[in-house]
Structure formats: C-alpha cells, structure tokens
Amino acid sequence: MTSGENMDQPTPGQPTPGQPTPDQPASDVSGRTGLEPAARWKLIGPGLVVAGTGVGAGDLVATLSAGAKFGYALLWAVVLGTVFKIALVEGAGRYVLASGRTIFQGWRSLGRWTGWYFGPYIVIWGLVYGATAMSSSALPLVALFPNGPDLKVWAIGMGLVGFAIVWLGRYGFVEKIVALFVGIMFLTVVGAAILATPNLPDMLPGLVPTIPDGALVNTLAVAGGVGGTITLAAYGYWLREKGWASPGWMRVMRLDNGVAYAVTGVFVVAMLIVGAELLYSANIALATGDKALVDLSDVLDERYGEVFGKVFLLGFWASSFSSLIGVWNGVSLMFADYLGTSRGLAKDDPRMLSGGSYYRAYVLWLTFPPMALLFLNEPVGIILAYGVLGAIFMPFLAITLLGLLNSDRTPREWRNGVTGNVALGACALLFLAVGANELYKAVTGVF
Template sequence: MADAEQPQVPLATTTDQQRPSWRLIGPGIVVAATGVGAGDLVATLLAGSRFGYTLLWAAVVGCLVKISLAEATGRWHLSTGRTIFEGWRSLGRWTTWYFAPYIVIWGFVYGATAMTSTALPLNALFPQISVTVWGILAGVAGLAFVWLNRYGVFEKAMTALVGLMFVTVVLLAFLVAPNVPSILLGLVPTLPDGSFLYTLGLIGGVGGTITMAAYGYWVNAKGWRDATWIRMMRWDNRVAYIMTGIFVVAMLIVGAELLHNANIALRDGDRGLLDLGAVLAERFNPFISVLFLVGFFAASFSSVLGVWHGVSLLFADYVAHLRKRTLTVDERERSTPFRAYLLWLTFPPMVLLFLERPFQLALVYTALGAFFMPFLALTLLWLLNSKRTPPQWRNRWVSNTGLGIAAALFIIVCVNELAGIVQDVF
C-alpha cells in the first residue's frame, strides 16, 4: 500500500470526543494485567532483594514506556479504523514473514509457561494435586472461559483478578513497613554495579509482551470504534499503568524490606515466589503466606486469560487478512482461527509440562521474542508519523520521544538476549 494512501474514516475534533469516565475503564486494565505475570513479579522482587530501592526509578520509567506503547496502539486503531495487523501489512510483506513463525512458536512455549506459573501457587495451597495436573486444569479452564464468553464477561473477570493481586501486594508492602526516605532516594536514577540487566528487566519487562499489540483489539471490543474515543482511551491507559506502577513499586518494597535487609536469597524463576511465601509465613503468619499465594495465582491466571483471548484475536485477524477477508470485532471472537489458536495455546504445550523445555526450541523462542518489542515500537513510530494516520492524530514530540525511548531500550534488550543465545550455542 502506498504511503500516500489516506484512511477513509471520519475525523474527530477535540470538542466531540467522549469524556473520560471511571465506569468505562477496562481495556487498559486488561492489557496491563495480562502483561504483568509471575516472571515480572520475580524480576521485581529480585531487583529489590539485591539492590534495595536503588532501581525504583527504573520501574517508574518502565510504566511511562508502556503508557506510550499502549496509547500508540490504541490511537492507531481508533484514528484509522484499521487494526495493528492491517498497519503492519501496509508496511510490506516482510511483517507477515516475521509474524507468522513468531506467533506459532511463541504460543506453543508460552502456553506451557503460563500453565506452569498458574499451577505453582495452586500446588503450594493444595499439594495433593501435582504441578502438572494443576497446569493442565489451568489451561483447560482458560480455554473454556474464553471460548464460552465474550469480551464483556472477560473484562469483568480480569478486573476481579487485578483487584485481588493489587490488594494483596499493596497490603504486603504496608506490612513490611517501607522506608519512605529510601523510596524517595530510589527515584533518583543510579546504576549500582551489576544492576544493568535488572534495570533493563524493570523498564522493559514489566507489563510488556505481544499482548500490548492486542490493546487496540480490546479497545474495539469495548465498543470504542473511532477517534471520538481517543480521549477516553488515553484516560483508560494511564489509569491502568499507574496502577501497574503502584503494583510494581509495592513488589519492589517487599523485596527491599523483607529480603534485602534480611539478606535472604530467592531462587530464580517462578519458584522464587514460593520461597517468598515461606518467608512470609515465618515473618508474619501462615494466613499472610496463603494470601500472597492467592495473589500469585491471580497474577498468573490473569495472564492465561489475557493471552488466550488477546493473542487469539491477533491470530484471527492475521488469518482473515491472509484470506483477504475483513472480520468485525464480534466475528473475530467467534471465528474458527480464534478458536483454533485457543486450542493451540492449550493442548500442544501440555507436552512441555511433562518434559524439560527442548534447548533448540527455547533458543528459537527467545530469539523471536527478543525482536517483537523493538518491532512493535519501530512500526508504531513509522505508522503514526506517516500519511496512513490522519494528520491530527499523528505523533507529536511527546509520543515520538516515548516511542523512541521504548525502541532504543528494546533494541538493547534484544541485543543482550541474542548475545546470550550465542553464548549458549558456542
């Protein structure tokens, strides 16, 4: 498609936009909750346990980066009337060549990861049932819920899970009695020795996955279909990621006060959260540990539901455009490709629940995944500064700065991931 082609959608002025309303907030909560999983909790905990409050500023910067990315995705959908995949297709067929293997391999490995993460707290609460069985049950439960319900019910369930994990973690932060002067000092950017990778993880990892590209689809599913909803979308996005910022800061406080000061080390990976549960039981009482495990489950299962729904929407749109068809928002949720990808996320990955992740598959998954966030940031910069976007909704300097920082950050993360792969191979 030529760059000069103008989108055939009505333009909205600044005076006829939908006013922000608390009761309409939803898609932002969904995308933020989906992006914040158990792995992000562990990364934040480990950063707090090893560096105290020193990297608090990185968590704040990370939330600002995610606000820029999600806002750009939502603005593209609403200002042009086209999906993000349509935007990618307009940039050339090379986007399809990248996206096809990525979404297939990513879904296979992520399905097993998400099911295992959800199974860990359930196994800790009910050890009579193995992690493998709990993982299978979690995957099937996610499949059944997304298959049988539409966006409205899905959003309510996600909001409930977000509320549960938010209250749990913020309560823990209050219980460990945060050091306010140290928190304020942590807002000053510094990089202690050995903290570079943790800083990248806090800025680039928390709340940032392929599901950020699904935000525009959830915005449309909410009923926001044109530029009159951009003001509301921005409000929704900011509120959601401010909540995410509070959540991340609370988790870092727990790591700093409970682990760093006591010189307690956690295991890497999701099982480190089980170690924290044991520490909480010893420091406070078993009830607090159980409460934390419930929050751990909420964070993990919200990612299951969010990925099962959001990435399936992306896949349905991808297949529709390969077939030169256009699906409405409602048709995507009922389409065969949507349900086929749901099945792909659920059943084939169960094989990995019984086996260690194959080394070669892990390398391909890591390599493809490392490229996605730079791909998203750079293509949004391209699309929203071109004639594909109506003039009044193109990027201004604030958006370009935010997306430029995001692109640079994710390129650094990508290079670091690829360097790790080279080391593993050779």
C-alpha cells in the same frame, strides 16, 4: 472541529455499561461534552485487561529480585518502564481509533516483511507461552495444597479452565474476570508492601537514574519487562471488542490506558518495596524463576503469620491466571486478524472475529499442544526460537509504531508530535538493548 470532537457514531460492539446508545454522540463519551467524569470512569475496561494480562509472575519476580539485590536503587527503572509502556499502548490505541484499522493491518501496510516475522513468532510464542502460563498458574496451587496433585496435573487443569472461559465467554465476561483478579492482586501485593513498612527516605534516592555495579541486566529486565509484551499490541483488539472504534473515543482510551499503567506501576513498585524491605535488608536469597514467589510466601509466613503467606499465594495465582486468560483471548484475536488479513479477507469477516474459526483455532493451539511440553525436559530448539523471536518483538512494536504514527497511515491530527516521537524512540533504543541481552542469553545459554 477536530477529529477528536466529531460526532461519529461508535461502531456497534458488545454492549457494555456506560456505552452510548446509537443516537448518543461518541464525543459525549470522550468527555468533550455530556457525560460526567464519574460516568467516564465506569467505562474503563480494556486497560484493566492489559494490566491483568501484562503483569504476570515473571514481572513480579524480576522486580522482587531487583529489590532483593539492590534495594531501592532501581526504583527509577520501574517508573521509566511504566512510562514507556504507557507510550507504547497509547500509540497502538491511537492508531487503531484514528485509522479504523487493526494493528496488524497497519503492520501489513509497512510491507510483507512484517508478516514474515510476526507469523512464525506468534505460532512459536503461543506454543511456549501456553506451557509457561499453565505452569505458572499451577505453581502457587501446589504450594497451597501440598498434598494435592502434582504440578503437571494442576497445570493441565488451569489450561482447561482458561480454555473453557475463553471459548465459551465473550470479551465482556473476560473483562469482568480479569478485573476481579486485578483486585485480588492489588490487595495481596500492595498489602505485602504495606506490611513491609517502606522506608520513604531510602526510596527517594532511587528515583535518581543510577546503575549499581553488576545491575545492568536487572535494570534492563525491570525497565523493559514492566507490564507485558505482545499483549500491548492486543490492546487495539480489546478496544474493538469493547465497541470503541472511532476518534471520539480517544480521551476515554487515554484515561483507560493511564489507569492501566498506574495500576501496573503500583504493582511493580510494591514488589520492589517487598524485595528491598524484607529480603535486601535481611540478606535473604530466593530461588530463581516463579519459585521465588513461593519462597516469598514462606518469608511472609514467618514474619506475619501463615494466613498472609497463603493470601499472597492467592495473589500470585491471580496474577498468573489473569495473564493466561487475557492472552488466550487477546492474542487469539491478533492471530485471527493476522491469518485473515494475510489471506485478503474483509476486516469484518466472521472467521476473524471473537468466536470465529480462526480465533478458536489459536485458542486450541495455546491450550493443547503446549500440554505436551509439560512432559518434556527443556525442549531446547523451541525455547531457543522463542527467545530469539521474542527478543525482537518490543523493538519491532516501537519501530513500526513510529512508522505508522508519522505517515499518512494516520490522519494528520492524530500523528505523533515531538514528545511522542521522543518517547517511542527511547522505547525502541531501550528494547533493542533488552532484546540484544535476551538474544545473547538465548544463543549462549548464559543467564
């Protein structure tokens, strides 16, 4: 009997629909025996949180811009980026379930250097991301209500609403909220792609890997930016919150992860279609940053009527606000684990868990100090540090997973095979290239 077929009980967690009772074997849930496939589908949740958190306005803009500039030529990069993120999240989830440790505990076992990098990164990242997420969530509301409050007021309001949801609610509530937003995103983003009537014969050549002249940076952005960064590592914490805590959950985790990135792939392909059909073919230029999505809503207004343009803005808001909520929850769990593990606390110390003092300290950090940045004009030093540390994270994740999944830190039956090593090795190379480009932009200011 392999580890995936054992009869271990899942560690008790927050009750969820379809979760086994204490006398029901985890192997029943994994799909080896017992539950029907339809019942397993009902268990899916952490993956939707990853999808809703990882696909923010920045991912949609990067893919939209690629479609607007190069048509379908970078479709292959979207598919490749989705496959790479599946490999990364599966690796993180497999390590957590197989080892019984959190991802930071795994990093810590590789040496103290991991904490020296991750500690400053998560503190600076939280400060800058907090302001960015609040602004991104506010931008579509300003466009929807042009006579309402200005951007800063909306941004602070979004931060406070997200703070209340995460502070008062537990993971199960966060999962339901994010799943609702994923549904809204799906209807609006995919709806826009359907209205654009994609040209399938034009799409097929885009599956052949080629990089058009001047498209290297866009290619890196699309392949490396699909579906999140630090939230990939947060997946293991959402597994714990869900109550999935042993190898018996491995098959469910893989199904959950596959669904998450299938949804992510649909989102980004849909945005590429919109960029190619509505903008590239008509030679329409967009603003930079998140304002590109406001410009797109204006294009949709002109083509399909004002109602759909407004509905798309609702989808833009859902993508931004779901990212805010997911980060406030998942990355706060990561910070709590980092702080508690660094201090030598037991992994079940209440300060390190959802709702604990370390968790809530980071929720506060994500919400209130970033509000000050909303009133500053380009805090250059913080942005520079954010860019430098952030550029290293994805290679850091890929390389450390290679270390964790090829050593005795992971039980032998769950270690990487050749396919896993090739996938993670390719991820590391891609993200090193993306990171080098981001470092260059951060240091030189050339974009």
